[in-house]
Amino acid sequence: MLPAENSFGLFFLANYDKRNYVVRNIFMRAFFRKILPEPVLRAYAAVKRFIRKKILHSAPEAERVEFDCDTVYKGHFGVTYRGIPCLKCPFDYVHYQMILDALKPDLVIEIGTNIGGGALYLADLMNIIGRGTVHTIDIADRADKLLRDHPRIKLFTRGWEKYDVRNAAGFRKVLVIEDSSHTYENTLGTLRKFGPLVTPGSYFIVEDGIINEQDREEDYQGGPLRAIREYLAADDSYVVDRAYCDWFGKNATANVNGYLKKVK
Numbered sequence: 301m302l303p304a305e306n307s308f309g310l311f312f313l314a315n316y317d318k319r320n321y322v323v324r325n326i327f328m329r330a331f332f333r334k335i336l337p338e339p340v341l342r343a344y345a346a347v348k349r350f351i352r353k354k355i356l357h358s359a360p361e362a363e364r365v366e367f368d369c370d371t372v373y374k375g376h377f378g379v380t381y382r383g384i385p386c387l388k389c390p391f392d393y394v395h396y397q398m399i400l401d402a403l404k405p406d407l408v409i410e411i412g413t414n415i416g417g418g419a420l421y422l423a424d425l426m427n428i429i430g431r432g433t434v435h436t437i438d439i440a441d442r443a444d445k446l447l448r449d450h451p452r453i454k455l456f457t458r459g460w461e462k463y464d465v466r467n468a469a470g471f472r473k474v475l476v477i478e479d480s481s482h483t484y485e486n487t488l489g490t491l492r493k494f495g496p497l498v499t500p501g502s503y504f505i506v507e508d509g510i511i512n513e514q515d516r517e518e519d520y521q522g523g524p525l526r527a528i529r530e531y532l533a534a535d536d537s538y539v540v541d542r543a544y545c546d547w548f549g550k551n552a553t554a555n556v557n558g559y560l561k562k563v564k
């Protein structure tokens with residue numbers, strides 16, 4: 301036998317009109333959002349999340365949401381585009397298509413082809429947009445046949461060091477993506493060589509600054525972030541475009557501080 305107040309509680313719960321609950325909740329939330337300052341609301345949400353996840357464990361195992369940099373990093377190695385490996389962070393596919401559509405570049409230079417999923421993705425987007433060419437550079441010659449047959453893709457296989465910048469002459473809007481070895485020295489080298497080719501309003505995108513977050517920067521002499529810092533200190537024609545870096549949360553991208561916009 302339940303104590304009276306508890307049986308009333310059960311009766312009340314059993315007969316509760318869910319629609320009323322939802323409507324009231326929405327109004328209450330809107331009301332609190334109006335009167336409480338943002339940091340208080342955020343702190344409240346964080347506490348609620350913490351209690352729900354760590355104390356109540358209300359979500360069944362299969363419905364829990366658990367991912368972070370490491371799980372995304374692990375997953376990105378298995379990503380394919382049209383069946384061939386495409387090594388990019390999932391958030392960055394969205395950024396790339398938005399940038400290409402907004403900018404409509406004549407030329408994208410991709411440093412680091414690998415099998416070619418990235419170049420193929422860019423070239424197909426250009427097909428949709430109706431303009432543009434991809435020059436993709438590697439030291440190896442392992443690009444998939446899909447790239448070799450693509451009318452918008454030109455392969456260069458002797459490394460970025462041997463790419464003749466005169467190949468980029470005559471293009472009005474040039475965008476560069478550095479996605480090769482990610483060492484500090486290599487990244488800085490590409491910034492110095494290809495930085496001047498980028499046209500004002502366009503981007504030099506440095507991939508994989510995320511390695512610092514993964515505590516792997518020592519293996520890369522400080523990695524892309526060290527190179528970006530150094531390059532930006534010497535060249536004020538670029539700024540970090542925070543809009544793309546922070547689109548899904550602060551630097552929620554593999555390209556941490558890597559969306560460099562040429563402003564002059």
Ligand SMILES: C[S@@+](CC[C@H](N)C(=O)[O-])C[C@H]1O[C@@H](n2cnc3c(N)ncnc32)[C@H](O)[C@@H]1O
Pocket residue numbers: 385386387388410411412413414415416417418419437438439440458459460461479480481
């Ligand atoms: C991360 S993978 C590129 C992934 C590719 N962009 C994609 O989206 O799928 C890095 C590639 O950079 C190439 N690489 C390394 N050093 C290079 C250099 N000096 N010049 C051009 N490519 C280089 C490697 O051979 C490798 O294929």
